[in-house]
Structure formats: C-alpha cells, structure tokens
Amino acid sequence: MKQNEKIYVTMTDKFLSGWGMAAGKINKLIFECDTWEEAQIVEENAKNRSDMKNISITDKKPYYTPKKYYAQLKDKNEYPKWYEKRAFEER
Numbered sequence: 131m132k133q134n135e136k137i138y139v140t141m142t143d144k145f146l147s148g149w150g151m152a153a154g155k156i157n158k159l160i161f162e163c164d165t166w167e168e169a170q171i172v173e174e175n176a177k178n179r180s181d182m183k184n185i186s187i188t189d190k191k192p193y194y195t196p197k198k199y200y201a202q203l204k205d206k207n208e209y210p211k212w213y214e215k216r217a218f219e220e221r
Contacts, residue, residue, distance in 0.1 A: 136162050137169040140192050145181040152200035160192055161212060162205045171215055178218040 143157040151157075159182075163169040169187045176182040194201040206213040 135189065136164065136191070137166055138162060138188050138190070138192055139169050139172040139176065140184070140186050140188065141176045141182045142184040143181060144183055147200075155198060155200045156194075158192075158194050158199050158201040160201060160203045161209070162203060163213075168206075168213060172212050175212050175214075175217050178216075178220075 139161040141159050141161075143152075143159055146152055147157040148154065161169075161172045163172060166187075173185055173187055176185045192201070204212070211217045
C-alpha cells in the first residue's frame with residue numbers, strides 16, 4: 131500500500147435505509163481509514179451494532195450507483211466514536 135492511500139469500511143445501515151435522505155434506496159456508510167488496524171476497529175464496531183449488515187473492508191474507494199444507494203462517506207473527524215476500540219460493545 132502506498133503512503134496516503136486510504137482503506138474503506140463499507141456497510142449497509144438497515145435502520146436508515148428506505149426513508150429520509152435514503153427514501154426508496156439502500157443507505158450505505160463508507161468509513162475512510164488511514165490504516166488496516168483502524169479499519170479493523172471500525173469493522174468490529176459495526177459488527178457490534180444490530181443496525182449494520184454487509185460489512186466489508188477494501189483498499190479501493192467504493193462507488194454505489196445513486197439510483198439504488200444513498201452513500202455517505204464518513205471519517206474520524208465526523209464520527210470519532212466509530213474509530214475507538216470496543217465503542218459499541220454491550221457492557
């Protein structure tokens with residue numbers, strides 16, 4: 131991997147799909163990460179949430195056709211909790 135390349139964690143938000151900004155569409159979240167380790171933290175956090183499914187990590191920036199998907203690119207400045215280890219584990 132080259133320096134400054136990003137890793138992406140993608141997922142389907144079951145709760146927000148089909149209404150609001152995603153009316154009639156599938157709501158996809160794309161989290162931009164700086165390292166594989168960071169991506170694995172985001173992936174694990176997504177797996178600990180019942181509203182997320184189809185979770186995957188890729189080194190290619192994902193594209194989703196706007197006709198079918200409402201895709202949102204997120205980062206640690208916007209959603210910092212997602213980048214914290216065990217942020218959504220049940221305690």
